[in-house]
């Protein structure tokens with residue numbers, strides 16, 4: 001790091017300008033990530049169908065690799081894997097509601113795990129016989145992005161384990177206002 005810093009300083013003004021430009025570019029790429037692309041909506045349930053090159057242009061490289069090329073993130077890398085926050089997990093590509101935090105459990109497999117999706121429309125199931133294994137792939141019900149796999153070794157009541165790449169999840173905490181409203185309703189009843 002010190003070595004790089006020394007080089008940058010030594011190279012003088014021209015080099016500084018160039019690295020400044022690179023910095024600006026990477027900031028723009030970050031802000032274009034996930035939610036800020038045009039197909040993302042939490043209210044529009046119409047199917048999203050795009051060509052492969054359109055996905056590639058729109059999505060951040062890591063999201064494109066997992067969602068559209070059926071990649072797998074390294075285990076234990078997602079901040080969602082350990083998270084116990086209360087809220088809803090959406091598809092990071094299109095905003096479709098996928099899982100509620102109360103169906104999340106610690107599977108120890110290294111990826112965020114759930115036992116039940118929000119609704120039938122949340123998920124599409126496909127046979128996956130790749131890598132010499134018989135598995136069931138799960139895709140987003142709205143945009144058909146690859147999410148992960150479902151296995152039959154989960155907890156009750158479903159006995160299912162949806163093993164999901166954290167990169168394709170977008171989390172929103174349950175709103176404080178909603179909680180207060182629910183508490184009031186409970187007191188009334």
Ligand SMILES: [Zn+2]
Nearest residue numbers: 091094140143
């Ligand atoms: Zn989606």
